[in-house]
Amino acid sequence: MRLTIFQRYWIQGFMKGNLIAYTGIILKYTREHSVTDTDVAELIMMPLSFVNSVKSAYDSGITDPEDIVDQMDLDAEDLAEWKKASExxxxxxYIESTHKDKFGKLPEWVLEKIRTxxxxxLQKWLDGSTDHRQLEEIFLGRDLCEQVLQLPPDIWxxxxxxxxxxxxxRIQLQEKFNDMPLWADEALHxxxxxxxxxxxxxxxxxxxxxxxxxxxxKMERQ
Incomplete structure (x- = not known):
C-alpha cells in the first residue's frame, strides 16, 4: 500500500510497540509462572521461535524488552506472517486514530467497517478524508442525491x-444503524x-x- 513517510513511521511504531509488549509477556510468564514456551507462543499468537529468541537475548544479558526487540531481525522468515497481519x-x-482525533470516539459500525x-x-481512507464533515460521508459514501441528479429526470x-x-x-441504513426492522422497510417502501x-x-x-x-x-407508530 502507498504510505507517506509519517504513516510508515507511525505504523512501524505501532508494530514495535506490540513486539515490546509481547516480549514483556514472554519474560513474565516463562520466568515467574509455570507456563511452557508453547503456551506463551499460543497466548500471544507468535511463532515459538520468537519466544526462544526473546529468552535467548535475556539469557545473554539483555533484560529490557525494548532493547531485546531492537536487536531482533524483524525481516526473518518466521515473522513474515505476523509482520503482514501486524502491518x-x-x-x-492509524485510520482509527486519525478519525478519532477529528470526530471523537468512533461508533462500533465505523470500527467494524475499518476492520473488514x-x-x-483502506488506501482511500489513508489518502485523506479531511474535506468531509461527517463520518457517514467517509465510511458510507456521499449522499445519493449527487448520483440521482446526473440522470435524466424522466426516469426518476x-x-x-x-x-x-x-x-x-437500505444498504446505507443497515451499515449505519446495524438494524433494519420490518417497520423501517415498510417506511422506506x-x-x-x-x-x-x-x-x-x-x-x-x-x-x-x-x-x-x-x-x-413517530408517536403514532410507537
Whole structure:
C-alpha cells in the first residue's frame, strides 16, 4: 500500500510497540509462572521461535524488552506472517486514530467497517478524508442525491429506478444503524423519489432510524 513517510513511521511504531509488549509477556510468564514456551507462543499468537529468541537475548544479558526487540531481525522468515497481519492492523489503528482525533470516539459500525475493509478502501481512507464533515460521508459514501441528479429526470419516478434507490439506501441504513426492522422497510417502501433524495441527505445527520424515517408520525407508530 502507498504510505507517506509519517504513516510508515507511525505504523512501524505501532508494530514495535506490540513486539515490546509481547516480549514483556514472554519474560513474565516463562520466568515467574509455570507456563511452557508453547503456551506463551499460543497466548500471544507468535511463532515459538520468537519466544526462544526473546529468552535467548535475556539469557545473554539483555533484560529490557525494548532493547531485546531492537536487536531482533524483524525481516526473518518466521515473522513474515505476523509482520503482514501486524502491518494491516497498524494501518487500521492509524485510520482509527486519525478519525478519532477529528470526530471523537468512533461508533462500533465505523470500527467494524475499518476492520473488514479491502485494501483499496483502506488506501482511500489513508489518502485523506479531511474535506468531509461527517463520518457517514467517509465510511458510507456521499449522499445519493449527487448520483440521482446526473440522470435524466424522466426516469426518476420509474419503478426500476425507485427500487434501485431504495435498495442503495437500505444498504446505507443497515451499515449505519446495524438494524433494519420490518417497520423501517415498510417506511422506506412508501417514500417517493423526492422523499428518497431527502433521506439520502438526512442519513448523514440522523442518529436513529426513528429520527430519519418516522418524523411526524413517530408517536403514532410507537
Amino acid at each position: 494491516r492492523r497498524g494501518i487500521e489503528a 475493509a479491502p485494501e483499496e478502501e 419516478d420509474s419503478d426500476a429506478f425507485l427500487k434501485g434507490m431504495r435498495r442503495t439506501l 412508501q417514500k417517493d423519489h423526492d422523499q428518497l433524495v431527502q433521506l439520502s441527505r438526512d442519513i448523514l445527520r440522523s442518529s436513529t432510524l426513528e429520527e430519519l424515517l418516522l418524523r411526524e408520525d
